[in-house]
Amino acid sequence: MGSLAADESRLQYELKHFDESYVQNVSVSGSILVSFMISGDSKTASPDALSIFTVPEVKSVNLQLTSIDGRYTAEAQLAIEVEKAGWVEIALPSKYQDVLKRYKENEIVVFAFANGKDKRGRFVPIVFPTSWGEPTFEKQFFVLNSNGFAPNFIYNDDSDETKQGFCLKMSKKVTRAFNYTCDFFDQKSSGKKVVTFSPSHDESGKRYEVWFSNE
Amino acid sequence: MMNRAKDMRSGSAMSKDFELSTKFVDYISASRRTKPLAIILGSLAIFAMIIFLVGLSYSAFKKLDHETEYSIQVQSDIVTYAPNSQGAPKLLLRNFKLITPMETCIEDESGSLIDEGEIKFLPASIVQFTIKKKNEITIQVKEKHSVSAGKLADFQSDYYQCSLNQSFIIRLFLTDTDTRVLFNLVGSISAGTKLSYATDSYAYLLQDGNMQIIDRSFWAQTPLTFSQDNLKKGDFLEMPSEEDFTTMGILSASFNKDGFEGIFFKKGGVVTVTKPFSEPVEMNISSLDRVLKDNVLAFFMSVSFLFFQILAFLTTTVIRIHVLSSTSSLAKELSRELKE
Numbered sequence: 001m002g003s004l005a006a007d008e009s010r011l012q013y014e015l016k017h018f019d020e021s022y023v024q025n026v027s028v029s030g031s032i033l034v035s036f037m038i039s040g041d042s043k044t045a046s047p048d049a050l051s052i053f054t055v056p057e058v059k060s061v062n063l064q065l066t067s068i069d070g071r072y073t074a075e076a077q078l079a080i081e082v083e084k085a086g087w088v089e090i091a092l093p094s095k096y097q098d099v100l101k102r103y104k105e106n107e108i109v110v111f112a113f114a115n116g117k118d119k120r121g122r123f124v125p126i127v128f129p130t131s132w133g134e135p136t137f138e139k140q141f142f143v144l145n146s147n148g149f150a151p152n153f154i155y156n157d158d159s160d161e162t163k164q165g166f167c168l169k170m171s172k173k174v175t176r177a178f179n180y181t182c183d184f185f186d187q188k189s190s191g192k193k194v195v196t197f198s199p200s201h202d203e204s205g206k207r208y209e210v211w212f213s214n215e
Numbered sequence: 216m217m218n219r220a221k222d223m224r225s226g227s228a229m230s231k232d233f234e235l236s237t238k239f240v241d242y243i244s245a246s247r248r249t250k251p252l253a254i255i256l257g258s259l260a261i262f263a264m265i266i267f268l269v270g271l272s273y274s275a276f277k278k279l280d281h282e283t284e285y286s287i288q289v290q291s292d293i294v295t296y297a298p299n300s301q302g303a304p305k306l307l308l309r310n311f312k313l314i315t316p317m318e319t320c321i322e323d324e325s326g327s328l329i330d331e332g333e334i335k336f337l338p339a340s341i342v343q344f345t346i347k348k349k350n351e352i353t354i355q356v357k358e359k360h361s362v363s364a365g366k367l368a369d370f371q372s373d374y375y376q377c378s379l380n381q382s383f384i385i386r387l388f389l390t391d392t393d394t395r396v397l398f399n400l401v402g403s404i405s406a407g408t409k410l411s412y413a414t415d416s417y418a419y420l421l422q423d424g425n426m427q428i429i430d431r432s433f434w435a436q437t438p439l440t441f442s443q444d445n446l447k448k449g450d451f452l453e454m455p456s457e458e459d460f461t462t463m464g465i466l467s468a469s470f471n472k473d474g475f476e477g478i479f480f481k482k483g484g485v486v487t488v489t490k491p492f493s494e495p496v497e498m499n500i501s502s503l504d505r506v507l508k509d510n511v512l513a514f515f516m517s518v519s520f521l522f523f524q525i526l527a528f529l530t531t532t533v534i535r536i537h538v539l540s541s542t543s544s545l546a547k548e549l550s551r552e553l554k555e
Contacts, residue, residue, distance in 0.1 A: 145413035
């Protein structure tokens with residue numbers, strides 16, 4: 001259905017907490033687990049126009065923003081209320097708008113998540129896709145930080161077949177905060193799926209519940 | 216009386232010297248000789264200065280090039296290798312088994328270890344060697360690019376012969392009877408890990424190492440060794456393979472010893488070291504290092520500077536004589552006029 005109108009989205013979220021830091025000379029990194037990004041109409045990071053996909057059953061979403069060089073980190077907590085699953089555009093009151101606009105869209109990533117629990121009671125992060133500007137759905141990709149040799153992810157697609165995707169090392173000089181991107185090609189997927197990310201073929205991975213949106 | 220004789224004798228000797236020197240001065244002070252002499256000496260001085268400056272700029276601007284040789288020895292828990300051609304050497308494997316995937320020809324039906332086999336890694340593959348557990352070498356192989364570009368490896372043993380087209384992992388065991396492994400590697404090689412803040416698994420580290428850069432001296436092209444003990448724990452060493460330059464070496468591990476030992480050699484191209492949480496730095500030699508080590512260069516520079524000083528001195532002397540002679544000829548004219 002596309003993103004909701006600006007005045008509607010203002011009613012639907014409240015920024016409970018926003019904390020950011022930009023340090024020119026020292027790279028202190030934030031920590032993302034797995035970011036799920038969708039290409040947006042903004043080619044650079046745009047904190048004043050960040051779109052997040054969310055669902056009615058989730059009332060609170062946490063955001064962690066990190067730049068690839070570790071200079072910029074931010075944390076936010078949103079109270080969100082939507083009637084049906086869809087995209088909400090939010091504006092973060094960042095003091096560093098000009099600085100952030102110098103980063104390309106995949107050089108600052110957003111880890112949008114809620115805390116969930118699996119059937120055994122273990123913590124499982126629920127990951128929401130985000131995009132800079134309105135999502136265009138040209139590309140969908142995960143971004144993560146890995147020490148593994150062959151980071152990969154496994155999930156069951158809409159027809160319940162097990163699929164595996166591989167991650168590619170980001171070829172940028174400074175990659176402390178995140179170093180791999182994993183293209184997600186199943187563009188038509190929707191709904192919540194369990195995705196397991198592993199650092200290599202012979203190591204066990206971590207489970208996430210990821211919301212997919214195709215519109 | 217003796218004194219006067221002495222005086223007269225020294226006086227005559229002095230007058231002889233004076234005659235000689237005035238004759239010499241008169242000879243060269245003829246203006247048709249001082250000018251060209253000054254020009255010749257001055258040009259030679261400038262030439263000597265040019266040689267000196269050439270030596271100086273050589274030391275300042277000479278970079279490592281296709282003649283530079285890198286000789287590296289490293290202790291590391293992780294080595295990554297990407298063969299650069301179809302002709303990369305085979306590796307001998309002993310006491311090993313395939314961990315994943317399950318269906319290839321590298322499989323002993325009873326599930327026990329395979330005694331011996333040969334594997335050849337192909338340019339579409341990237342290979343990582345790690346020692347996760349003592350005496351267990353893990354060899355992980357994956358595609359270099361996201362799009363499948365063909366076979367990753369060819370394998371041959373007594374009973375099997377096949378190609379492996381997808382990622383696989385082999386585990387090799389060192390025992391008290393099979394105490395060593397030695398792998399020949401030719402291609403892009405790196406040791407250590409580029410450290411990041413990832414928490415999905417522990418990073419393996421380079422432990423120790425040293426690098427010698429062997430370059431060629433100025434003009435004589437004799438070998439010069441710049442020894443640099445500059446690999447420390449946590450460093451990430453990259454020896455890439457470029458079009459005309461490739462890295463070759465051996466990787467070895469021994470029973471009950473920690474980590475791998477790698478001995479690598481590269482002629483030409485670049486070698487990069489990334490210190491923990493820093494930017495990658497290409498290996499380089501400072502111009503001061505070069506002057507201090509390169510005795511031929513230092514010799515040329517000091518000799519040329521010495522020549523420059525001698526010639527400059529001679530030039531100024533000739534100029535002074537010219538000035539003196541022109542003022543003395545002026546004095547002679549004046550005295551003649553006075554007599555008249």
